[in-house]
Amino acid sequence: MRIGVVTFPGSLDDTSALRAIRLAGGTPVPLFHASDDLKEVEAVVLPGGFSYGDYLRCGAISRFAPIMSSIIIAAEHGFPVLGICNGFQILCESHLLPGALTRNQGLHFVCTDQPLTVENNSTPWTSGYAKGDRLVIPIKNGEGSFQASAQTLAELESEGRVVLRYAVKNPNGSKNDIAGITNARGNVVGVMPHPEQAIESLTGPSEDGLKFFTSILQSMVGR
Amino acid sequence: MALDTVANAAAHPEVVQPWRELGLKEDEYARINEILGRRPTASELAMYSVMWSEHCSYKSSKVHLKQFGEKAPHSDALLVGIGENAGVVDIGQGYAVTFKIESHNHPSFVEPYQGAATGVGGIVRDILTMGARPIAVMDPLRFGPADAPDTHRVLPGIVAGVGGYGNCLGLPNIGGEVVFDATYAGNPLVNALCVGVMRHEDIKLATAHGTGNLVVLFGAKTGGDGIGGVSVLASETFASGKAAKRPSVQVGDPFAEKVLIECSLEIFAEDLVVGIQDLGGAGLSCATSELASAGSGGMSIQLEKVPLRDPSLSPEEILMSESQERMCAIIEPAKLARFMQICKKWDVTATVIGEVTEGTRLEITFNGELIVDVPPRTVAHDGPVYNRPIAKPAYLDSLTPTSLPAVDSADAIKSELLKLISSPNIADKSWVTDQYDRYVQGNSVLAQPEDSGMVRIDEKTNLGVAISTDANARWSYLDPYNGAKLALLESCRNIATTGAKPLAVTNCLNFGSPEDPGVMWQFAETVRGLADICLEMGLPVTGGNVSFYNQTGSVAILPTPVIGVLGVIQDVTTRTKMGIPAAGLQIFQLGNTADNFSGSEWAHLYGQMGDHAPTPDIAAEVRLINLLLEAQPLFESAHDLSDGGLAAALTEATLRNGVGATISLPGEYIPGGVAAALFSETPGRVLITVDPKNHEALATLATKYEVPMHELGITGGDSLVINEAVIPLTELRTAHTETLPRLFG
Numbered sequence: 001m002r003i004g005v006v007t008f009p010g011s012l013d014d015t016s017a018l019r020a021i022r023l024a025g026g027t028p029v030p031l032f033h034a035s036d037d038l039k040e041v042e043a044v045v046l047p048g049g050f051s052y053g054d055y056l057r058c059g060a061i062s063r064f065a066p067i068m069s070s071i072i073i074a075a076e077h078g079f080p081v082l083g084i085c086n087g088f089q090i091l092c093e094s095h096l097l098p099g100a101l102t103r104n105q106g107l108h109f110v111c112t113d114q115p116l117t118v119e120n121n122s123t124p125w126t127s128g129y130a131k132g133d134r135l136v137i138p139i140k141n142g143e144g145s146f147q148a149s150a151q152t153l154a155e156l157e158s159e160g161r162v163v164l165r166y167a168v169k170n171p172n173g174s175k176n177d178i179a180g181i182t183n184a185r186g187n188v189v190g191v192m193p194h195p196e197q198a199i200e201s202l203t204g205p206s207e208d209g210l211k212f213f214t215s216i217l218q219s220m221v222g223r
Numbered sequence: 224m225a226l227d228t229v230a231n232a233a234a235h236p237e238v239v240q241p242w243r244e245l246g247l248k249e250d251e252y253a254r255i256n257e258i259l260g261r262r263p264t265a266s267e268l269a270m271y272s273v274m275w276s277e278h279c280s281y282k283s284s285k286v287h288l289k290q291f292g293e294k295a296p297h298s299d300a301l302l303v304g305i306g307e308n309a310g311v312v313d314i315g316q317g318y319a320v321t322f323k324i325e326s327h328n329h330p331s332f333v334e335p336y337q338g339a340a341t342g343v344g345g346i347v348r349d350i351l352t353m354g355a356r357p358i359a360v361m362d363p364l365r366f367g368p369a370d371a372p373d374t375h376r377v378l379p380g381i382v383a384g385v386g387g388y389g390n391c392l393g394l395p396n397i398g399g400e401v402v403f404d405a406t407y408a409g410n411p412l413v414n415a416l417c418v419g420v421m422r423h424e425d426i427k428l429a430t431a432h433g434t435g436n437l438v439v440l441f442g443a444k445t446g447g448d449g450i451g452g453v454s455v456l457a458s459e460t461f462a463s464g465k466a467a468k469r470p471s472v473q474v475g476d477p478f479a480e481k482v483l484i485e486c487s488l489e490i491f492a493e494d495l496v497v498g499i500q501d502l503g504g505a506g507l508s509c510a511t512s513e514l515a516s517a518g519s520g521g522m523s524i525q526l527e528k529v530p531l532r533d534p535s536l537s538p539e540e541i542l543m544s545e546s547q548e549r550m551c552a553i554i555e556p557a558k559l560a561r562f563m564q565i566c567k568k569w570d571v572t573a574t575v576i577g578e579v580t581e582g583t584r585l586e587i588t589f590n591g592e593l594i595v596d597v598p599p600r601t602v603a604h605d606g607p608v609y610n611r612p613i614a615k616p617a618y619l620d621s622l623t624p625t626s627l628p629a630v631d632s633a634d635a636i637k638s639e640l641l642k643l644i645s646s647p648n649i650a651d652k653s654w655v656t657d658q659y660d661r662y663v664q665g666n667s668v669l670a671q672p673e674d675s676g677m678v679r680i681d682e683k684t685n686l687g688v689a690i691s692t693d694a695n696a697r698w699s700y701l702d703p704y705n706g707a708k709l710a711l712l713e714s715c716r717n718i719a720t721t722g723a724k725p726l727a728v729t730n731c732l733n734f735g736s737p738e739d740p741g742v743m744w745q746f747a748e749t750v751r752g753l754a755d756i757c758l759e760m761g762l763p764v765t766g767g768n769v770s771f772y773n774q775t776g777s778v779a780i781l782p783t784p785v786i787g788v789l790g791v792i793q794d795v796t797t798r799t800k801m802g803i804p805a806a807g808l809q810i811f812q813l814g815n816t817a818d819n820f821s822g823s824e825w826a827h828l829y830g831q832m833g834d835h836a837p838t839p840d841i842a843a844e845v846r847l848i849n850l851l852l853e854a855q856p857l858f859e860s861a862h863d864l865s866d867g868g869l870a871a872a873l874t875e876a877t878l879r880n881g882v883g884a885t886i887s888l889p890g891e892y893i894p895g896g897v898a899a900a901l902f903s904e905t906p907g908r909v910l911i912t913v914d915p916k917n918h919e920a921l922a923t924l925a926t927k928y929e930v931p932m933h934e935l936g937i938t939g940g941d942s943l944v945i946n947e948a949v950i951p952l953t954e955l956r957t958a959h960t961e962t963l964p965r966l967f968g
Contacts, residue, residue, distance in 0.1 A: 010391070012481075015665065016664065050391040050481070111656075138662045200665075
């Protein structure tokens with residue numbers, strides 16, 4: 001099962017995402033921003049980092065990369081896409097997901113082991129979890145505060161499109177404690193926490209993130 | 224403004240030059256005239272003045288630092304020693320590791336965010352230049368009193384700058400220190416360490432060989448930032464009509480550096496460079512003169528080819544600019560096309576600015592006119608050397624012993640402990656370290672607040688490295704010779720406590736003015752102590768950095784030698800963590816406690832310095848390290864006892880996983896009673912927890928290594944209980960964690 005990870009200039013967690021896919025049992029495929037070739041992958045991860053140095057706005061420049069034009073078209077036809085942190089920001093800038101990620105309340109970069117609750121296990125990226133599962137996954141960002149209009153928030157909530165919610169403590173002022181959302185179709189998921197950094201207990205706070213990657217592999221087999 | 228060419232300099236010896244404003248001494252200027260056989264051109268003067276500065280030439284420290292060579296222990300691990308951008312050691316399995324620590328103190332005082340950010344950027348380029356992929360950073364920081372206005376001015380910016388730059392590079396920040404002391408008010412210390420890894424065959428050196436090979440500048444364009452003293456040349460003397468002086472602190476662009484890292488590593492992987500040097504202090508002056516003098520000597524540069532951000536820069540400014548994120552490579556002409564292709568892939572600007580020549584001179588032209596014609600070695604290496612006056616400072620004769628309260632009741636134990644562990648130096652540092660990404664790259668096995676940072680190098684074999692930085696500046700103040708030794712021993716102990724074997728040493732020596740004989744004595748004693756202990760421990764020094772002039776008026780900072788030790792661990796999955804993992808474990812202290820209150824945090828709380836540093840017992844430390852390494856499989860947790868003594872260690876070990884402990888003190892072995900047991904900072908001690916079934920095996924090993932082992936109590940519960948004092952972990956946690964957020968918001 002081939003799963004792509006896009007490297008933009010300034011991507012940082014691309015190697016960790018590739019490793020996570022490998023440890024989950026998939027075939028990781030590195031993709032480069034400057035090409036529109038998806039190399040026959042069956043799903044794609046937009047990794048964390050500071051693509052284009054977060055200049056202008058986080059994700060605002062990457063959204064125009066050649067690879068994104070292919071991803072946007074594919075995503076509109078149901079192709080599974082997971083955006084992690086900066087990847088989530090790129091998905092919002094691409095209008096594949098609603099809302100925006102803004103500067104953290106408190107204005108600091110925050111790196112911490114964050115308790116989370118799984119709210120939606122019907123996406124191909126979260127199907128391995130049970131609804132209500134409590135996870136601990138690192139967050140590490142300066143602009144992770146999810147903001148959206150009241151109408152958008154109401155839609156996200158009523159349609160069950162909140163995928164992850166911050167538990168115990170909201171670290172950044174996100175509306176409705178939102179840590180991750182999906183599109184109406186459920187194939188595009190954006191999360192601020194870094195599941196690819198919670199794969200091995202040796203190097204992460206838990207192995208709670210692994211199911212994002214086993215879920216997608218399972219979903220593809222079942223299709 | 225007329226170009227001051229070599230011909231002009233020869234024809235007009237009478238021109239008065241601003242050598243004094245550039246920081247040169249009269250005899251230094253005379254020496255430059257002597258070397259060149261004429262007065263220097265403005266550009267040459269700029270180059271010599273920066274390269275002969277204390278920062279670049281080590282003119283006050285050289286005579287002392289040579290001890291690191293003279294007393295160097297034999298080491299099979301050392302692949303590249305002092306003198307290159309960073310030393311390189313063999314860690315086995317074909318891997319080589321390079322690491323180095325540097326200071327960026329003065330820029331961080333002037334402009335905290337950019338000063339700290341570019342400090343990280345500079346050390347990372349040093350590591351990259353060796354051919355290595357940078358894999359982690361650490362930042363030992365020191366500030367004035369936590370409640371001082373200037374600390375509030377500099378600390379938030381420095382922390383944000385370290386994070387802002389390092390996070391954007393994708394380098395996990397795995398440790399460091401945050402220390403507060405009155406002497407750092409107005410003199411914050413920002414030291415930055417980076418470690419990188421490569422295969423043996425990929426080591427790169429800063430050398431320009433091969434006539435006809437090309438000099439290529441790549442990375443960011445050159446701007447007017449970081450020009451410093453040279454703006455005197457440009458704006459005051461030679462072009463008085465010009466705009467205001469330029470900013471002397473560099474401005475960092477971590478995105479440009481991240482791209483430069485990936486681009487460089489791809490270039491290295493295809494073996495496209497003969498030699499490489501990063502542009503840091505003294506910019507192109509340093510890079511060209513060092514590359515040329517490490518090669519055959521000849522190099523010609525066409526300065527007008529340097530891509531500029533600001534087209535109004537004068538040649539002297541281009542030579543001096545410390546614009547960040549630039550590298551200089553020596554490339555065979557046949558490999559240029561491929562080199563350029565890779566740069567294009569990463570959108571990195573690359574320009575051929577000159578070539579290696581047959582001669583022995585560094586010749587720089589600007590639009591065809593010769594403005595620099597010097598023997599490169601005289602710029603890079605033949606700077607002045609000073610044997611500055613040394614005198615033991617008078618304060619050492621008026622030190623007084625500590626006089627501290629008795630800790631003889633449950634109430635006293637609890638109140639003194641809470642006071643100590645909530646004091647800024649001992650309090651939890653998450654407010655700082657949560658602003659750093661410790662997870663990126665997915666190989667961080669240990670990060671702060673563990674005893675050392677640890678990174679996995681190889682996913683298949685689980686080979687890893689551990690790094691620790693340490694200094695006890697108050698001990699160095701009381702006794703710089705032993706203070707340096709103690710800092711190194713502590714750093715080694717931190718490494719061994721996590722299960723790694725110490726392998727090599729780097730250092731960042733932060734001191735006051737070298738023109739003060741007392742400071743120079745502190746420095747000389749420190750270097751002597753460090754060279755001696757490295758020889759005694761058999762650890763090579765791979766490089767380091769000296770920062771002088773850290774003082775406000777006549778008040779120098781505490782002598783602060785920050786020692787970094789690198790260790791190797793064959794299997795990172797066996798590492799030992801500092802937190803107590805479970806209830807029902809036995810708690811032991813390895814090593815004996817004496818009443819070492821001088822220089823301790825507890826005495827510092829009472830405004831006391833004391834009168835003597837502990838005397839290091841090197842043989843005992845070595846036995847302890849050997850025990851830690853052999854007995855590691857028997858430990859459930861291990862934590863070094865250092866700042867704040869047993870009180871701080873117990874607090875950190877219990878709070879880490881929220882597992883309490885019940886402790887009985889003192890054993891009859893402790894002179895100084897409960898106060899000493901809890902708060903003395905006697906070196907050579909480690910707190911461990913052990914499953915009772917392993918007690919006997921551990922006792923046997925402790926006997927074998929002659930390491931005293933004292934049973935302190937048992938783990939479990941939700942309180943830290945010391946004799947009759949009961950401190951609920953919730954109360955302990957509040958006291959430990961609320962200090963920094965309360966101070967800094």
